Amino acid sequence: MSAQIIDGKAFAAKVRGQVAEHVTRIKEENGITPGLAVVLVGEDPASQVYVRSKGKQTVEAGMNSYEHKLDADTSQDDLLKLIADLNADKDVHGILVQLPLPKHLNEDLVINSIAPEKDVDGFHISNVGLLGTGQKSMVPCTPLGCLMMLRDYHGSLSGMNAVVIGRSNIVGKPMAQLLLGDSCTVTIAHSRTKDLPAVVRGADIVVAAVGRPEMVPGDWIKPGATVIDVGINRIDKPEGGTRLVGDVDYASCAEVAGAVTPVPGGVGPMTIACLLANTVTACCRIHGLVEPEGLTA
Ligand code: NDP
Numbered sequence: 001m002s003a004q005i006i007d008g009k010a011f012a013a014k015v016r017g018q019v020a021e022h023v024t025r026i027k028e029e030n031g032i033t034p035g036l037a038v039v040l041v042g043e044d045p046a047s048q049v050y051v052r053s054k055g056k057q058t059v060e061a062g063m064n065s066y067e068h069k070l071d072a073d074t075s076q077d078d079l080l081k082l083i084a085d086l087n088a089d090k091d092v093h094g095i096l097v098q099l100p101l102p103k104h105l106n107e108d109l110v111i112n113s114i115a116p117e118k119d120v121d122g123f124h125i126s127n128v129g130l131l132g133t134g135q136k137s138m139v140p141c142t143p144l145g146c147l148m149m150l151r152d153y154h155g156s157l158s159g160m161n162a163v164v165i166g167r168s169n170i171v172g173k174p175m176a177q178l179l180l181g182d183s184c185t186v187t188i189a190h191s192r193t194k195d196l197p198a199v200v201r202g203a204d205i206v207v208a209a210v211g212r213p214e215m216v217p218g219d220w221i222k223p224g225a226t227v228i229d230v231g232i233n234r235i236d237k238p239e240g241g242t243r244l245v246g247d248v249d250y251a252s253c254a255e256v257a258g259a260v261t262p263v264p265g266g267v268g269p270m271t272i273a274c275l276l277a278n279t280v281t282a283c284c285r286i287h288g289l290v291e292p293e294g295l296t297a
Contacts, residue, residue: 026284
């Protein structure tokens with residue numbers, strides 16, 4: 001069998017188009033421009049690239065982008081003060097603090113100081129609790145993007161066996177909650193899971209979010225299963241230079257799976273598209289406007 005490729009790049013472009021359409025409507029009908037504030041502390045090169053890309057795509061969708069770049073030695077009090085100002089700023093509907101933060105800053109404290117209704121990353125403890133209890137919440141962008149692709153491909157996910165490999169707060173756990181919310185039977189696997197290959201072989205849906213290059217081979221995959229590869233790993237090429245690979249061995253999985261997301265061009269582009277979607281959703285909720293359809297869980 002040769003798997004269908006789930007094209008995250010094309011899907012993300014469609015989501016961005018839907019966001020832009022909704023933004024235009026909000027501007028025209030309500031005179032409101034959704035705004036996203038991104039806070040970057042320090043000069044981590046990968047974070048700088050992400051923040052630039054987020055700002056550019058925010059503006060392309062017709063929204064306002066506010067970038068706050070702080071020195072690596074910024075104090076916790078100064079960062080909390082900035083977040084308090086952004087919480088109070090009526091032009092800001094979404095706030096994202098780029099992670100990881102420098103070691104002297106308390107990540108949990110910082111994230112939980114963001115107003116929950118502006119927490120477009122969905123990491124605030126209130127949003128985690130709302131998602132866990134099946135209530136309306138801001139949903140973390142990466143798992144939201146995975147869910148959108150799965151719903152688009154399958155229609156209903158009800159009754160499917162799903163295995164999420166990885167139990168992080170930003171991907172694995174919220175992914176499992178979302179799949180449960182769509183009535184999958186969900187298993188969360190992690191580094192202590194016994195006989196992971198057997199666990200994965202029972203899955204109709206596999207979401208790999210581990211951070212280990214090409215860890216999941218094709219012979220772990222049930223024929224016809226859908227494989228969502230969240231991993232982004234940079235590895236050396238034999239001929240020199242580097243390339244990006246996922247947590248799944250794409251070549252062997254593509255021979256067995258029914259559908260698979262590539263790396264790059266799968267989950268990655270969907271993550272930023274969902275950040276834009278969350279920003280417009282946050283803006284609608286804050287102002288009591290009709291939310292865009294299909295852009296949240
Ligand atoms: P974390 O390091 O926070 O979590 C990794 C998880 O994998 C842990 O739960 C860990 O288990 C589990 N794990 C590690 N080794 C094994 C193993 N041998 N067998 C089974 N499980 C294992 O990573 P993240 O969740 O933050 O990210 C995962 C991957 O997704 C990374 O490659 C990251 O770059 C990528 N990513 C991609 C995004 C995108 O936009 N596409 C966004 C966010 C992340 P335990 O808890 O027991 O240690």
